[in-house]
Each structure stands twice: as structure tokens, then as C-alpha cells.
Amino acid sequence: MINENNGPRKRLLALDTSTAVLGVAVTEEGRLLHEINASGERNHSVHLLPIIEQALQASGTTAAMLGGISVGVGPGSYTGTRIAVTAAKTLAWAWEVPVAGVSSLQALAWGGLVAGRRGEAAEKDGRGPDWVIPLLDARRGQVYTALFVADGAGAPRRQEADAIRLMADWVQQLAALLEQAEAAGVAPGTLWFVGETAQHGSAEVLQPLAGVSHRTVPYELEGRWTGFLGEKRLAAGEQDEVHRLIPNYTQLSEAEANLRRSAEGGSKPS
Known part of the structure; x- marks a missing residue:
């Protein structure tokens, strides 16, 4: 891939909404260019796109400069995880860049270890x-x-x-x-x-x-670690098919569990 300056696309946009922290980062070959980690109220669906725009502007990054998108696929918050995955898939398709799903727990482990040490x-x-x-x-x-x-x-x-x-x-x-x-x-x-x-x-x-x-x-998850994991996957030639990337829920949602019980003849718990 090349950008409008005929240089290779090296930057990566990282997203993770699987926890109480909404993490967005822009990285480039192992370096953090900009990062926003918004903690507190779990209203990620409202804030994600504006924060993505802020991170891109603060790092001087345009879509044409991105070589891919990394996204934490969970496990974690059922609703929260879907928000980042859906956004990553939509942007990857619109911008025609690869997307790499990574474990939010691995990102948490890496960042927590660095913080502890x-x-x-x-x-x-x-x-x-x-x-x-x-x-x-x-x-x-x-x-x-x-x-x-x-x-x-x-x-x-x-x-x-x-x-x-x-x-x-x-x-x-x-x-x-x-x-x-x-x-x-x-x-x-x-x-x-x-x-x-x-x-x-x-x-x-x-x-x-x-x-x-x-x-x-x-420790609260920071977006940079999702970015660095995504860089490793893309550098190894790995990526996800944009329409098949799904969150790692690790369990059925309550609605799905109720539906399955209903289909099996059970009753929905009161």
C-alpha cells in the first residue's frame, strides 16, 4: 500500500471497547504516536467515533496513511466488545485496509506487566x-x-x-x-x-x-497494547476477513441463553 506521498502505509489505528476503558491509539512500527483512553461511564457507542477523529487529527494521520486497523475482540463486556469490532470492520472496509483482531486479555496482560515492572x-x-x-x-x-x-x-x-x-x-x-x-x-x-x-x-x-x-x-487497558499486537499480526502477514471478524464472547449472552432454553423447551427465568 502507498499513500498520496508515495510512501508505504505504516501507521495503524487501534481500538478496544471490551472494558470500562475506551482505548484508541495510533501507532507506527512499535512507536506510540497518540493515544486516548477514556474511562468511566460505559457509553462507548457515543464516544468512539469522535475519539477516533481526535486521535487521527492529533497524530496528523489521514486514512491514506493507515496500513491497517487493530481491534480488541474481547473477551469482556458483551455489548462493549461489539462496538469496537463493528467500527473496525466498517472503517477497514471503507478505507480498504486490513483488519487484525487481537485478544483484549493479551493486551491487558502486556500493559499490566509493563506497568507492574x-x-x-x-x-x-x-x-x-x-x-x-x-x-x-x-x-x-x-x-x-x-x-x-x-x-x-x-x-x-x-x-x-x-x-x-x-x-x-x-x-x-x-x-x-x-x-x-x-x-x-x-x-x-x-x-x-x-x-x-x-x-x-x-x-x-x-x-x-x-x-x-x-x-x-x-490496571486499566491502554489502547497502545492493542495496536502493538495488531502490528505484530499484520507484520507476520496475518489479517482477518473483514466480514467474518466477530467478538470473542466466551459465553452466550443472556438473551441468547434464554432463546436457546426456549428452543429446547425450557422456560425463561423470571
């Missing part, structure tokens, strides 16, 4: 890479979560899939995975719990991991 000296004692566990509250004792391995400054690598899990069960599963890693001689250095940790990262909740080096980092 900021200002700290690396503490390596011969143990293996760190583990990063992103947490987003899914109510009723559940979290959207996954497990990533961080062995450098780059994006954490996936070890366990994005899913909605009961936090109590997830902690027990992590304890079992740690035992397996210990037995294999690849125990992690530190476990980083990042994201919405106020409810799910307490000492009581993490008590089964009390003997393991772990830290909790309250």
Missing part, C-alpha cells in the same frame, strides 16, 4: 520466565482470564486460552500448573495478576498461591 529492577533468581494472569470481572465470582508467559520485553506468549472461569477454580488450576512446571524444571519467577484485581486479587482469594512469588497490579 515500571521502576523496578528485574528480579531474576535462575527461575523461569514470569507468568501473567489478566483479570476482568465477569460477576458471580467469575473472571475473564487467561495465562501468558513473559520471557522478555515483547508481548507475553499464550499458555492457557482466553475463557470465563470461576476465580476459585482458576486459582486451584494455576496451583496445579505450577506443580507441573516445578516438576518439569520450568517454574516461573513471579506470577503477575493484572487488571481488575480489587475483587479477585485479594490475599484471601489467592491463598492457595501463598507460597509462590506473586504480585497484583490494578
Whole structure:
């Protein structure tokens, strides 16, 4: 692709509305050009397009300069995730640029790890890479979560899939995975719990991991990490078919669950 100045399109627009934060960023080859992270009221559908326009103008970016769009596909807020995905698909189709869907949990893990390590000296004692566990509250004792391995400054690598899990069960599963890693001689250095940790990262909740080096980092997603993940996908020649890109809900919405129960002969809960 070339822009009107006959140069390659290197810039990327990143969008993520899967959490309480509306994140928009413009990146270029691993550099952040501009970023807006609007937290607070979940009214992303009203604010997304004006914020996109602000980010493009602030970075001096036109559609002709964009080489692609990166979008967080969740998991997270059911309605929120759809907003960014729909906008990314529409803009990618209109501007004729590729679109790359990325895991919002992986972006959360990367950003949370960087935030947690900021200002700290690396503490390596011969143990293996760190583990990063992103947490987003899914109510009723559940979290959207996954497990990533961080062995450098780059994006954490996936070890366990994005899913909605009961936090109590997830902690027990992590304890079992740690035992397996210990037995294999690849125990992690530190476990980083990042994201919405106020409810799910307490000492009581993490008590089964009390003997393991772990830290909790309250962290809100920043759009840049969605952008950097999208850059990696596009640089590797990966992209999504614009009309087939869908959010990663990880569970049925309440409306879909009620519809399925109805179709199966069940009654809708009151």
C-alpha cells in the first residue's frame, strides 16, 4: 500500500471497547504516536467515533496513511466488545485496509506487566520466565482470564486460552500448573495478576498461591497494547476477513441463553 506521498502505509489505528476503558491509539512500527483512553461511564457507542477523529487529527494521520486497523475482540463486556469490532470492520472496509483482531486479555496482560515492572529492577533468581494472569470481572465470582508467559520485553506468549472461569477454580488450576512446571524444571519467577484485581486479587482469594512469588497490579487497558499486537499480526502477514471478524464472547449472552432454553423447551427465568 502507498499513500498520496508515495510512501508505504505504516501507521495503524487501534481500538478496544471490551472494558470500562475506551482505548484508541495510533501507532507506527512499535512507536506510540497518540493515544486516548477514556474511562468511566460505559457509553462507548457515543464516544468512539469522535475519539477516533481526535486521535487521527492529533497524530496528523489521514486514512491514506493507515496500513491497517487493530481491534480488541474481547473477551469482556458483551455489548462493549461489539462496538469496537463493528467500527473496525466498517472503517477497514471503507478505507480498504486490513483488519487484525487481537485478544483484549493479551493486551491487558502486556500493559499490566509493563506497568507492574515500571521502576523496578528485574528480579531474576535462575527461575523461569514470569507468568501473567489478566483479570476482568465477569460477576458471580467469575473472571475473564487467561495465562501468558513473559520471557522478555515483547508481548507475553499464550499458555492457557482466553475463557470465563470461576476465580476459585482458576486459582486451584494455576496451583496445579505450577506443580507441573516445578516438576518439569520450568517454574516461573513471579506470577503477575493484572487488571481488575480489587475483587479477585485479594490475599484471601489467592491463598492457595501463598507460597509462590506473586504480585497484583490494578490496571486499566491502554489502547497502545492493542495496536502493538495488531502490528505484530499484520507484520507476520496475518489479517482477518473483514466480514467474518466477530467478538470473542466466551459465553452466550443472556438473551441468547434464554432463546436457546426456549428452543429446547425450557422456560425463561423470571
